[in-house]
Amino acid sequence: MTVVESIMMTVASIVPNYLMGIITGAGIQGIMLLNGGYFRLPNDLPDPIWRYPMYYIAFHTYTNQGFYKNEYEGLSFDNDRAGGPPTISGNEVLRSFWQVDMGYSKWVDLAILVSMVVIYRLMFWGIIISVEKVKPILKFYMAASPKQSSMILENPTPISSQQEMV
Known part of the structure; x- marks a missing residue:
């Protein structure tokens, strides 16, 4: 839960509107959830994008693996497969x-x-x-940008030659 809060804090600092922040954060977490190894097993994920960067970036990967290791390590189950040993270890599952x-323990996942x-x-x-340091600098340079010069005329309305003579 703390990882999710940290991700949402980071998204909120980037996105200016709270509704867009919720949408963006939910999208990021949805993509992470799809690649975390729960809906699709790691070997079933396509390699170029979804497995190598996304699978290892997704926090669901380490959450699921730590949970599975905590629950299955050291246990023994009956094996229903024909021709196999009568029991199968939790590590094999x-x-x-x-x-x-x-290759590493549940504590490394944590x-x-x-x-x-x-x-x-x-x-x-x-x-x-x-943002605190850059925003004032940007405001300063935008305020100091060259302004359009405007000439002040004595009589801004055009006067035709006939009116001058009258």
Whole structure:
């Protein structure tokens, strides 16, 4: 939940309208949810965009993997498959069925999530600071831009030659 709040804070600092911020944040989180490995397993995601950058950027990836590791590691289940061993370990279920990366523990997943919170909060802070510093500079240069010169005429209405003679 803290990661979601941090993402929404970052989006809110970029988008000027609150309604557009909600829409943009929901879109970002929807894309992350689709690529997090819950709806489609990691090996089923297309490689160029959806797997390599998006799968590893999505916080759902590490949330799901940490949850699955917490629940299935160390357990043993009955195997209903013909010709297989009578039981199957939770680690094998994670590796083969859920396609979870077992190269690290659930605590690494938690550390990645905490680091995402820190990174998004730093992005929020950086955007706020840069807007505070850049906005007055932009206002100054826009106010100091060359203005159109206007001549003040004594009589701005055109006078025809006949009126001059009268």
